Amino acid sequence: MSLTDWKNDREYISLVSDLLNTKEVQKLNNYTQHHNGTRLEHSIDVSYESYRIAKRLHLDYKSVARAGLLHDLFYYDWRTTKFELGTHAYIHPRVALRNAEKITTLSPKEKDIILKHMWGATIAFPKYAESTIVSVVDDVQAVQEYFGHLRKKFQVKLAKFN
Numbered sequence: 012m013s014l015t016d017w018k019n020d021r022e023y024i025s026l027v028s029d030l031l032n033t034k035e036v037q038k039l040n041n042y043t044q045h046h047n048g049t050r051l052e053h054s055i056d057v058s059y060e061s062y063r064i065a066k067r068l069h070l071d072y073k074s075v076a077r078a079g080l081l082h083d084l085f086y087y088d089w090r091t092t093k094f095e096l097g098t099h100a101y102i103h104p105r106v107a108l109r110n111a112e113k114i115t116t117l118s119p120k121e122k123d124i125i126l127k128h129m130w131g132a133t134i135a136f137p138k139y140a141e142s143t144i145v146s147v148v149d150d151v152q153a154v155q156e157y158f159g160h161l162r163k164k165f166q167v168k169l170a171k172f173n
């Protein structure tokens with residue numbers, strides 16, 4: 012799913028534009044996320060979808076929008092880079108947090124959102140409802156991006172028969 016309506020959502024843009032305009036966030040456009048689309052597109056999708064859910068639930072949608080956008084702020088290809096000290100699932104939220112702190116000041120909740128977004132794969136449990144939202148939306152996005160990739164592949168194969 013690609014949510015392009017964020018471009019028409021002034022309130023959302025006002026919450027994240029300072030971050031979106033940094034070269035650190037724009038750099039995410041150079042990395043492929045789950046087969047389909049860049050890490051920047053993925054980060055915006057997760058941020059915007061989480062923001063909409065948090066808003067509906069009267070939660071802290073501002074923190075969700077900002078930390079959601081920064082949750083994968085790391086610069087390596089997770090499919091080829093391996094670590095000695097832990098899995099990618101464990102390491103990358105920590106790298107993202109460190110990078111995020113270089114471009115903005117984060118509240119304890121925003122830190123938790125970034126750090127715990129992999130809590131299904133690691134044991135660190137979220138402290139806030141807002142962290143759980145971003146984590147669940149991130150999982151759903153990953154599945155959708157994967158199926159989008161399969162659908163494309165399938166269409167290419169079908170096109171060969173036409």
Ligand SMILES: [Fe+2]
Nearest residue numbers: 082083103128
């Ligand atoms: Fe992640």
Ligand SMILES: [Fe+2]
Nearest residue numbers: 057082083149
């Ligand atoms: Fe993610």
